[in-house]
Amino acid sequence: MIWTILLLFNGILFFYFMSNRTRSKREPPLDKGVIPWLGHALDFGKDAAKFLTRMKLKHGDIFTVRVAGRYVTVLLDPHSYDSVLQDTTSLDFTRYAQVLMDRIFNLRLPNHKPDSEKAIMKRHFHGESLSCLNHNMQNHLQTLLMFETTATQNQTDWKHDGLFGFCYSLLFRAGYLTLFGGEQNNNCTDAAKVYKEYQKFDSLLIKMARTTLKSGEKQTAGSVKQRLWELLAQAGQRENSSLWLHSYRQHLEQEGADEETQRKAMLLQLWATQGNVGPAAFWLLAFLLTHPEAMRAVRKEFNSITLSGTTTLDPQKHTPVFNSALEETLRLTAAPFITREVLQNKTLHMADGQEYDLRRGDRVCLFPFISPQMDPEIHHKPELFKYDRFLNADGTAKEDFFKSGRRLKYYTMPWGAGTNACVGKPFAVQSIRQFVFLVLSHLNIELSDSEAQVPAVDASRYGFGMVQPIKELPIRYKLRERSNLQ
Ligand code: HEM
Ligand SMILES: *[C@@H]1O[C@H](CO)[C@@H](O)[C@H](O)[C@H]1NC(C)=O
Ligand SMILES: *[C@@H]1O[C@H](CO)[C@@H](O)[C@H](O)[C@H]1NC(C)=O
Ligand SMILES: *[C@@H]1O[C@H](CO)[C@@H](O)[C@H](O)[C@H]1NC(C)=O
Ligand SMILES: *[C@@H]1O[C@H](CO)[C@@H](O)[C@H](O)[C@H]1NC(C)=O
Secondary structure (H helix, E strand, O other): OHHHHHHHHHHHHHHHHHOOOOOOOOOOOEEOOOOOOOEOHHHHHHOHHHHHHHHHHHHOOEEEEEEOOEEEEEEOOHHHHHHHHOOOOOEEOHHHHHHHHHHHHOOOOOOOOHHHHHHHHHHHOOHHHHHHHHHHHHHHHHHHHHHHHHOOOOOOOOEEEEHHHHHHHHHHHHHHHHHHOOOOOOOOHHHHHHHHHHHHHHHHHHHHHHOOOOHHHHHHHHHHHHHHHHHOOOOOOOOOOOHHHHHHHHHHHHOOOOHHHHHHHHHHHHHHHHOOHHHHHHHHHHHHHHOHHHHHHHHHHHHHHOOOOOOOOOOOOOOHHHHHHHHHHHHHHEOEOEEEEEOOOEEEEOOOOOEEEEOOOOEEEEOOHHHHHOOOOOOOOOOOOOOOOOEOOOOOEOOOOEEOOEEOOOOOOOOOOHHHOOOOHHHHHHHHHHHHHHHHHHEEEEEOOOOOOOOOEOHHHOEOOEOOEOOOOEEEEEEOOOOOOO
16 A cells, blocks of 8 residues: 555656656747646547647647647647658658557668668659559459459449448559569458458557557457468568569668568558559549539540540540648548657747747657648638539639738648658559559449438547548449440
8 A cells, every 4th residue: 555655746746857848938829738748638539620729729739738648739720731841860760660660560670771671762763663553453353343343243234332341442453463462363262361361450450559458459460460471471572562562671681671571561561652643542432422513524534535444544644623622531530640859959940930949759740630621721621522623714723822911832732841751642543544444434432311411420430541440331333234344
């Protein structure tokens, strides 16, 4: 008993000491929250968008909050984002990325060289190599979709499914075959197995990142990762893995990573390359299916650039309407944190002339979802899906958006920005475009309940890239008559 009390007392002293930080005049407003140490961690984890919107109302475009013992300065003025994105001396991207790599993937790379890894990826996701990847991706999508619609049941019957699972599963398996290779009969059981395990992994990912797994979940997470590492053991070594994965694996070997570490790195790459594309395609199709005018416009554009019955969409073809609908989808559903660690004390210059001191050891976090993406001053009625929001009256892409009377450099940021912006953007966009094209031109697809609405967002995922729906959107589909996907 006495020990318990002593321990408790010690704890309270410790917390008191930890929470003793005060704001100096040149620092952003400080909000520690009422709970010692944890600070705002619970609100932050439950729904970061809601919490940070509340903090913005209270403190303005910049403030510091305490989250599980860390002090995080949040910046929400897009005019000032470059002061964070362009400072690669005082602010560091890799440290926090490494923390997450360890927590989620149990991965510690010896001689980790993020720059050379990125260079390898850039090389393979550009130019000729990109065309080749696009081509393979298209073939896999076609084969899988054909199999999905014909092999399992009578072709003329409606097939019932949830739209999220339908999109994620198809894009994931096609992406896996394109980049990781593996068995390639029509049913493609290898990719299906990986997808099945990956789903379990994905459902625990946020908790792994926040280290809030319950003990039962810890065990599940451990065994799922184990199985995925085994399934991915051959990736990058098979003849039919992509050239990128071969180069990456070679690079790991040269850096002295052992076999086990290499497998863990394969899972990291699986997540980086497959984790966002499926959910993005889901939201886009969900918005199109619930907004008939948008659906008509996208169909009309597809019809105008392809002959009826074709399965390929030339990557060179311009699709401004589709592009705008995708941009609008991502504005509403891509919600990454852009996080940097402060390596040395630094003064942050805001666009309005204000200056703030940042402390070494703190983190800086941009959350473009709140602004620019959902900022009513920039996007009129930001909660609505307007497929032509990013189109000018003459049909060209609209790039002029304003805040405080000044034109914005960043008016939506689903792909991040600066030196750490998404390397896979062109591949991701073409994959989604090809998928939506195939689905719209070769399937009859409709909502099971014609009155259904786009499901709400799982708010706990704000901050981790594409958000996911809280529940399924039931659909039915079948192959169009005279449609030939082969
Ligand atoms: C809709 C799909 C996608 C979205 C919304 C997306 C979004 C993002 C974002 C926001 C970042 C920046 C993270 C940060 O600043 O902390 C990022 C980084 C990255 N993305 Fe994507 N991504 C997508 C698909 C892909 C695909 C298909 C690939 C690869 C084939 C890919 C490869 C990467 C890589 C390698 C990085 C790290 C860049 C670095 O370390 O500097 N992404 N992505
Ligand atoms: C498929 O359904 C059609 C119409 O319902 C029927 O005529 C046909 O016999 C069925 N084919 C098979 C293989 O079940
Ligand atoms: C790809 O490689 C794996 C293992 O080397 C093999 O089982 C599979 O059949 C190959 N697929 C194709 C299409 O060559
Ligand atoms: C495809 O593979 C799955 C998973 O192994 C299996 O359950 C299913 O029966 C297969 N379908 C066909 C039509 O071969
Ligand atoms: C950084 O700033 C903090 C708080 O303002 C101060 O206590 C610390 O001495 C500074 N460190 C350096 C190296 O200037």
